[in-house]
Amino acid sequence: MADSNDSTVGFRWNVFSTIPEGMALRTRAEAALGDTNWDALLEYASKLRDGTECKLLTDIGMGANHMIRVIEFDDGKRWVARVHMPYSMYDGSIKMVWDDAKETFDNEVVILNLIRESSNIPVPAIYAHETADTVGVQAPFILMECVEGNVGTDIFDDKTFEAFPDERKDTLFDSVAEVHVGLSTVLLPKIGTVIGRNEDGTYIQGPIYPIGGPFDTATEFFQAWAKNMPFCNLAHMPRLLAKGGRSAEIPASIEAFRAAIQELASKISVCDKGPFPIWHNDCGNNNIIMDDNFAVLGVIDWEMAYAAPWEVFGDYPRFIESVPRAMDSPQFWDESGNPATARGRMDAAHQKQYLAAVIRAEAKRGLTLDNHLHLLSAALQDTKRHAVAKAMWLFDDGKLACYHLVTEEFAQSLLEEPKVSGVSQDVTTASSSVTNPSPTKKKRKPLGAIVNEQPTFARDIKVQETTKSKTPEPTASYSKENTPSSGTD
Numbered sequence: 001m002a003d004s005n006d007s008t009v010g011f012r013w014n015v016f017s018t019i020p021e022g023m024a025l026r027t028r029a030e031a032a033l034g035d036t037n038w039d040a041l042l043e044y045a046s047k048l049r050d051g052t053e054c055k056l057l058t059d060i061g062m063g064a065n066h067m068i069r070v071i072e073f074d075d076g077k078r079w080v081a082r083v084h085m086p087y088s089m090y091d092g093s094i095k096m097v098w099d100d101a102k103e104t105f106d107n108e109v110v111i112l113n114l115i116r117e118s119s120n121i122p123v124p125a126i127y128a129h130e131t132a133d134t135v136g137v138q139a140p141f142i143l144m145e146c147v148e149g150n151v152g153t154d155i156f157d158d159k160t161f162e163a164f165p166d167e168r169k170d171t172l173f174d175s176v177a178e179v180h181v182g183l184s185t186v187l188l189p190k191i192g193t194v195i196g197r198n199e200d201g202t203y204i205q206g207p208i209y210p211i212g213g214p215f216d217t218a219t220e221f222f223q224a225w226a227k228n229m230p231f232c233n234l235a236h237m238p239r240l241l242a243k244g245g246r247s248a249e250i251p252a253s254i255e256a257f258r259a260a261i262q263e264l265a266s267k268i269s270v271c272d273k274g275p276f277p278i279w280h281n282d283c284g285n286n287n288i289i290m291d292d293n294f295a296v297l298g299v300i301d302w303e304m305a306y307a308a309p310w311e312v313f314g315d316y317p318r319f320i321e322s323v324p325r326a327m328d329s330p331q332f333w334d335e336s337g338n339p340a341t342a343r344g345r346m347d348a349a350h351q352k353q354y355l356a357a358v359i360r361a362e363a364k365r366g367l368t369l370d371n372h373l374h375l376l377s378a379a380l381q382d383t384k385r386h387a388v389a390k391a392m393w394l395f396d397d398g399k400l401a402c403y404h405l406v407t408e409e410f411a412q413s414l415l416e417e418p419k420v421s422g423v424s425q426d427v428t429t430a431s432s433s434v435t436n437p438s439p440t441k442k443k444r445k446p447l448g449a450i451v452n453e454q455p456t457f458a459r460d461i462k463v464q465e466t467t468k469s470k471t472p473e474p475t476a477s478y479s480k481e482n483t484p485s486s487g488t489d
Contacts, residue, residue: 011059011061011070011148011150011154012150012154012155013059013060013061013062013068013150013154014154015061015062015063016029016060016061016062016067017060024088025064027088027094028085028086028087028088028094029060029062029067029085031085031086031094032067032083032084032085032086032139033060033067035086035138035139036067036083036137036138036139037136037137037138038056038069040135040136040137040138041071041081041083041135041137041141042054042055042056042071044128044130044135044137044143045071045073045079045081045143046073048127048128048143049073049077052073052074052075052077053073053074054071054072054073054074055071055072056069056070056071056072057069057070057071057072062085063286063301065084065085065104066082066083066084066085067082067083067085068080068081068082068083069081069083070146071143078146078148079127079143079144079145079146080124080143080144080145080146080147081141081142081143082141082142082143082144083137083139083140083141084096084101084104084105084139084140084141085139086139087100096139096140098131098132098133098140101131101140102131102132102140104303105129105131105140105142105303106129106131106195106196107193107194107195107206107303108142108301108302108303108305109126109129109142110194110195110196110197110203111193111194111278111302111305112124112126112302113126113197114186114194114203114278115183115186115278115302118185118186119182119183119185119186120182121179121182121183121186121299122147122179122296122297122298122299123298123299123300123302124144124145124146124147124298124300125144125145126142126143126144126145127143127144127145128142128143129141129142129143147289147297147298147300148297149289149290149291149297149298150289150290151285151286151287151288151289151290151300152284152285152286152288152290152319153284153285153286155285155290155292156285158319161319162346166353168294169350169353170353170357171293171294171295172290172294173350173353173354173356173357174357174360174361175290175294175295175296176288176296176317176354176357177354177357177358177360177361178296178361178364179288179296179299180283180317180358180361180376181358181361181362181365181367181376183277183278183279183280183313184277184313184367184372184374184375184376185277185365185367185372186277186278187274187275187276187277187278187307187373188203188205188274188275188276188278188307189205189274189275189276190205190213190214190215190216190274190276190307191208191213191214191215191216191217191218191220191221191274191276191306191307191308191309192205192206192207192208192213192214192215192306192307193205193206193207193208193213193214193305193306193307194206194305194306194307205307208306210228210229210230211224211225211228211229212224212228214307216273216274217272217273217274218265218268218269218271218272218273218276218309218310218311219265219266219269219272220265221308221309222261222262222264222265222268222269222309223262223265225261225392226258226259226261226262226265227262229258229392229395229396231254231395231398232396232397232398233398233399233400236400237250237251240400246402247400249402250400250401250402252404253401253402253403253404253405254395254403256403256404256407257391257395257403257404257406257407260404260407260408260411261388261392261407264388264407264410264411264414267414268309268311268385268388268389268410269309269310269311269385270310270311270374270382270385271309271310271373271374274307275307275373276307276308276309276310276313277307277308277310277313278305278306278307278308278313279305279306279307279308279312279313280299280302280304280305281304281305281306281308282301282304282318283299283317283318284317284318284319285317285318285319286318287299287300287301288300288317309389310374310379311379311382311385311386311388311389312389312392312393313376313379314376314378314379314380314382314386314389315380315386315389315390315393316351316354316380317354320347320350320351320354321347321390322344322347322348322351323390323394323399323401324386324387324390324391324406325337325387326387326405326406326408326409327391327394327401327402327403327405327406328401332344351380355377355380355381358376358377358380359377362375362376362377384409384410384413385410387406387409387410388406388407388410391403391406391407
C-alpha cells in the first residue's frame, strides 16, 4: 500500500511544488509529508471498507493548515485524506498542536453534518476522523468524500478571471450564489459555532474564538467583538506614528473603531434576534471546488464557520470583495464616490453581477422579505451596515487603515435614515454596494487624541454551559491575505 505512480486525472494541484524552499509553509508541508505514517493511514482506510486494498496517488494538495492526499481503492472508489500539518513555532521549531487540530476537526465534522442534512449545498461526506494518535498515523486527519474537481484558484487567477466574458462570469456567479442563498436557509437559534449534538438531535452551539459566546442577540455579539477582538498588527504602530500624516491616525482609529462598535452594537443589525445563518468565514475561490464549466461541485474548509449576524453573513465572495470606501485610500475613489481605478471598477461590476445572481437564486427558492426573516440580497444592498461588517473582517485580518471613518459614516446614516433603504428584489434594478451614486462630500473630521488605555485582548474566554475556549494558534507565519491554497483548505 505504497504511493502509486498514478495521478488524479484532471486535478491541477500545484501549490506544494511551487512553494519556495525555506518558506515556512514549505517547511511545514515537508514535515507533514515526512512525519505522517501514510502506510498506517492506508491500513486504517482499508479496514473501514472491509479490507479493500488501497493506495495513495501522487497528487499533493494543500492549504494553510492541511495537506491533502487521494486514496484510491482497488474497486475504483476514491477518498480524500485531509491531514493536519504541524505549525511553525516562534522559536523556529515545527510542532504538531493536537488540541488545536481536535477542536477544528471536531467542529468541522459537526457543521458539515448539519449542512448535509439541512440543505442541498454540496459538501463532502465525512467517513472518519481521528484527532488523537490512536491508529499510528502520527497526525490528526479526516477521511472524506473525494470531490473530483478543482478549486477556483487552481483554475484561474485574477487576470484570467477579469478576461472572462460576462456570460461565463454569470455562470460562476449563479453557481456560487445558489450555495450562498442556500446557506441563508440553514439557521440556528444563537450566534456561535456548532460543537456537538444533543440526544434529541438539536445542535449544541459554542464560542467563537476569540470573541466568546454563544450569543442570543447580535447586540451581544458586537459588544463582545469590540471587547475581545485583538488587532494583530500592533507591532506596526510605532512606525505609523513616526510616519505622520494619515498613517499616524491609524493607531487611534483602531481604538476609535472598537469603541464605536461597542457604542453602536444595538444598531448594527436589522435582525437582533435569531435565528441566524451559517457563515463560512472564508468563502473564496480557494475553497470552492468546481468543474471546468464553473459549476460548483463542493464547498470545503468549514473549520471557521459559525452562525453569524446577517450583516456578517451578507458579504461578497472573497474573489470579488473590496475595501469599504470610507476606509480605503482616497486616490482609489473619484469625487462622485465611484471607483477611480480599473480594478475597482471591475470589482464593482462583479459585485453588481453577483448581487443579481443572488436575487435570481432567492427568486428560484421563493424567498422574500415577507416569508423569510431576512434576505442575503437585502444584506448586500444595506451598504453602510455591509461596510461595518467588512471593516470588522479586515480588522481581524490586520489591515492597516482608518477604521473609524466607516463607523462615522454609519452613525451619520442612522441620523438620516434609520431603516434599510434601497433594497431591491428586481434583478434589473439591483445596484452594487461598492458604489455611491450621489454622495454628500463631507470634510473628514480630525481624529481625537490617541486612546491611552491598553486594550484587553481576551484569549481565554469564560463562557456559558454550552461553551468552551480555544487554544490560540501558535504561529504567525501566514495570514488570510497571502496564504496559497490548492483544492483543500
